[in-house]
Amino acid sequence: xxxxxxxxxxxxxxxxxxxxxxxxxxxxxxxxxxxxxxxxxxxxxxxxxxxxxxxxxxxxxxxxxxxxxxxxxxxxxxxxxxxxxxxxxxxxxxxxxxxxxxxxxxxxxxxxxxxxxxxxxxxxxxxxxxxxxxxxxxxxxxxxxxxxxxxxxxxxxxxxxxxxxxxxxxxxxxxxxxxxxxxxxxxxxxxxxxxxxxxxxxxxxxxxxxxxxxxxxxxxxxxxxxxxxxxxxxxxxxxxxxxxxxxxxxxxxxxxxxxxxxxxxxxxxxxxxxxxxxxxxxxxxxxxxxxxxxxxxxxxxxxxxxxxxxxxxxxxxxxxxxxxxxxxxxxxxxxxxxxxxxxxxxxxxxxxxxxxxxxxxxxxxxxxxxxxxxxxxxxxxxxxxxxxxxxxxxxxxxxxxxxxxxxxxxxxxxxxxxxxxxxxxxxxxxxxxxxxxxxxxxxxxxxxxxxxxxxxxxxxxxxxxxxxxxxxxxxxxxxxxxxxxxxxxxxxxxxxxxxxxxxxxxxxxxxxxxxxxxxxxxxxxxxxxxxxxxxxxxxxxxxxxxxxxxxxxxxxxxxxxxxxxxxxxxxxxxxxxxxxxxxxxxxxxxxxxxxxxxxxxxxxxxxxxxxxxxxxxxxxxxxxxxxxxxxx
Numbered sequence: 001x002x003x004x005x006x007x008x009x010x011x012x013x014x015x016x017x018x019x020x021x022x023x024x025x026x027x028x029x030x031x032x033x034x035x036x037x038x039x040x041x042x043x044x045x046x047x048x049x050x051x052x053x054x055x056x057x058x059x060x061x062x063x064x065x066x067x068x069x070x071x072x073x074x075x076x077x078x079x080x081x082x083x084x085x086x087x088x089x090x091x092x093x094x095x096x097x098x099x100x101x102x103x104x105x106x107x108x109x110x111x112x113x114x115x116x117x118x119x120x121x122x123x124x125x126x127x128x129x130x131x132x133x134x135x136x137x138x139x140x141x142x143x144x145x146x147x148x149x150x151x152x153x154x155x156x157x158x159x160x161x162x163x164x165x166x167x168x169x170x171x172x173x174x175x176x177x178x179x180x181x182x183x184x185x186x187x188x189x190x191x192x193x194x195x196x197x198x199x200x201x202x203x204x205x206x207x208x209x210x211x212x213x214x215x216x217x218x219x220x221x222x223x224x225x226x227x228x229x230x231x232x233x234x235x236x237x238x239x240x241x242x243x244x245x246x247x248x249x250x251x252x253x254x255x256x257x258x259x260x261x262x263x264x265x266x267x268x269x270x271x272x273x274x275x276x277x278x279x280x281x282x283x284x285x286x287x288x289x290x291x292x293x294x295x296x297x298x299x300x301x302x303x304x305x306x307x308x309x310x311x312x313x314x315x316x317x318x319x320x321x322x323x324x325x326x327x328x329x330x331x332x333x334x335x336x337x338x339x340x341x342x343x344x345x346x347x348x349x350x351x352x353x354x355x356x357x358x359x360x361x362x363x364x365x366x367x368x369x370x371x372x373x374x375x376x377x378x379x380x381x382x383x384x385x386x387x388x389x390x391x392x393x394x395x396x397x398x399x400x401x402x403x404x405x406x407x408x409x410x411x412x413x414x415x416x417x418x419x420x421x422x423x424x425x426x427x428x429x430x431x432x433x434x435x436x437x438x439x440x441x442x443x444x445x446x447x448x449x450x451x452x453x454x455x456x457x458x459x460x461x462x463x464x465x466x467x468x469x470x471x472x473x474x475x476x477x478x479x480x481x482x483x484x485x486x487x488x489x490x491x492x493x494x495x496x497x498x499x500x501x502x503x504x505x506x507x508x509x510x511x512x513x514x515x516x517x518x519x520x521x522x523x524x525x526x527x528x529x530x531x532x533x534x535x536x537x538x539x540x541x542x543x544x545x546x547x548x549x550x551x552x553x554x555x556x557x558x559x560x561x562x563x564x565x566x567x568x569x570x571x572x573x574x575x576x577x578x579x580x581x582x583x584x585x586x587x588x589x590x591x592x593x594x595x596x597x598x599x600x601x602x603x604x605x606x607x608x609x610x611x612x613x614x615x616x617x618x619x620x621x622x623x624x625x626x627x628x629x630x631x632x
């Protein structure tokens with residue numbers, strides 16, 4: 001039984017001898033029974049507790065018919081948009097419709113609706129008005145209370161109200177979901193479930209809240225007062241820790257949303273348990289004709305060993321969703337998973353990743369976090385490492401060595417990213433040396449994101465000199481080991497705090513080091529991040545100080561173009577940006593120039609092309625040239 005997929009059709013359900021499932025799990029992703037998919041983890045966990053779970057993957061939402069596939073479940077419906085936000089899955093930062101969906105069979109678009117959680121939950125209400133509905137996953141978690149919505153350009157209500165669901169689970173949902181299932185199975189009405197940590201529920205204003213309240217906010221004022229919105233967001237962020245977090249309340253006329261404190265993170269024994277549930281580790285075979293599910297290609301032979309991230313970058317929602325308290329699996333559990341991978345069809349000896357939100361985090365950042373929680377008003381790594389930081393990679397090194405010793409494993413890569421500032425904070429270079437010697441597949445992707453310290457401060461990243469120290473040491477060790485490998489930096493344009501002058505500074509750095517990114521990430525204001533709060537309010541939510549925001553689409557286009565000045569299509573935007581910032585000395589034919597002068601009417605300023613250098617070079621190709629100079 002455990003080696004089978006959970007039923008996706010009524011016929012598959014009846015084949016198991018079920019008259020009805022206990023839960024129907026509705027997901028916006030294709031059904032992939034793998035431990036990197038939240039729906040797979042939660043459905044297998046419920047199965048391990050004795051519940052019957054059916055999967056309704058990417059149902060036709062245009063009517064309620066598909067939601068009647070299994071009949072009414074005995075305990076309720078569970079709803080998620082999938083592994084990523086449905087709006088992010090569908091739209092680029094310029095709000096243009098994407099053409100490829102990694103979480104759908106064959107990459108086909110259009111198999112889930114916009115705002116999938118709301119649409120699915122409302123269709124369930126049409127089909128079964130009285131059925132309990134519990135929503136969760138990333139889309140619901142990051143919209144658990146009032147939030148700025150980039151696509152509508154307004155403050156929307158907490159998602160529970162628009163979805164007309166009974167409960168919302170935020171964060172990593174295992175513990176909360178099992179507790180809710182237990183209560184429902186005992187006959188407790190879903191409307192009476194009020195004390196489960198990690199949940200949001202709607203109530204009347206006079207109903208008693210079960211936990212101490214850390215703040216009460218009014219939705220109408222949140223829509224009208226941006227400073228008040230920033231204060232509310234900061235209160236949410238400061239209450240994401242299970243030890244120190246309190247309940248929060250939002251008023252909506254004659255209703256309130258109550259956000260209970262977070263669930264504690266799963267400890268090692270439970271993390272091992274959920275990682276080793278009997279997944280098939282494959283996409284459902286019904287997708288084979290479409291070519292499978294593209295997202296599985298990256299994770300087929302990868303291993304997740306940790307959760308949580310105390311890096312807490314401001315453009316990332318991980319701290320808001322998983323929390324800053326890091327927990328990790330045992331080495332023994334990871335080794336057992338590695339042994340399983342070596343027996344799978346198609347395994348050729350390569351583990352593509354042993355990582356997680358941040359690959360090299362294995363423990364809480366300091367000892368006091370285990371009993372006192374994370375600090376609500378300071379970060380572990382920025383602007384400089386906390387004196388209490390425990391920078392120690394020894395356990396991660398032991399983990400990597402244990403995986404390498406598994407028979408059949410030829411090479412282990414680390415691709416999910418390391419925090420270079422945390423690596424440098426460790427006085428023992430054992431991990432850094434091992435990383436460079438053993439775990440880089442030619443290119444190590446790192447995330448300095450920018451080079452202007454003011455912008456980096458708004459990003460929650462360390463000063464740029466930290467990245468430069470890491471880069472220097474990386475190439476010193478690369479040379480010492482006689483290797484041909486390079487750093488590939490990730491960069492973000494138009495992040496809150498980034499002026500046009502800052503973008504020029506970054507362009508100069510890239511030009512000086514002969515780096516020309518093939519792709520550039522323009523800042524995307526997604527729910528749940530401090531940077532999105534900055535984008536909407538123009539304020540740092542933690543200090544309430546003003547932050548510069550590039551709101552004009554034309555300025556954003558210029559900032560983006562400055563990161564790719566070698567592209568002839570960007571030449572006019574680059575020249576305009578340099579004129580606006582009075583940096584005309586960077587227009588010309590000299591080695592330091594970013595762009596050629598504008599062609600004269602009827603002719604060309606440069607018969608060899610618009611721009612200096614060699615346009616169109618990929619980032620890693622130019623990184624190689626720059627690195628080879630360093631290696632010499």
